[in-house]
Amino acid sequence: MGRPGAATSGRPARPTPPGDPSSTLDGDDELHLRHPRMPLSRRAKIFMPFEPLRGYRAALRERERRLVRVPRVELGLERREELSALLASLRAGEEVLVRHYRDGSYVLTRGVVARLRRADRVLELDGASIPLEDIALLERVDARE
Secondary structure, X not given: OOOOOOOOOOOOOOOOOOOOOOOOOOHHHHHHHXXXXXOHHHHHXXXXXXXXXXXXXXXXXXXXXXXXXXXXOOOOHHHHHHHHHHHHHOOOOOEEEEEEEXXXXXXXXXXXXXXXXXXXXXXXXXXXXXXXXXXXEEEEOOOOO
């Protein structure tokens, strides 16, 4: 049959009980024989977030975004004049920060001015077109930032 504690059928030998004088394994080695280390690639999967209904969180966020609408703020005459003067002084290539109304809330957009289409009342940044009536705040961005 073989000697006691020897491996059979490809399985490791069963460790001897702690405190047994014939045991040559310390406590850590015994633990790793009973519970081998898990590869890090597999271990990372254990801690990944569990989402039983795919897309449910995103759908909730979208619904909340649609339901929680921020009313558009009407700018006063003085603020509109300041904004108009700043728009008139803008040149293509300047970097600006624009707070504007979009889809029921205010968003910040930072970009480089491509052009100002006065006839269409649109400010074009690199990749974004913002209607002038949606702009609540416009600031030049300092080139040192």
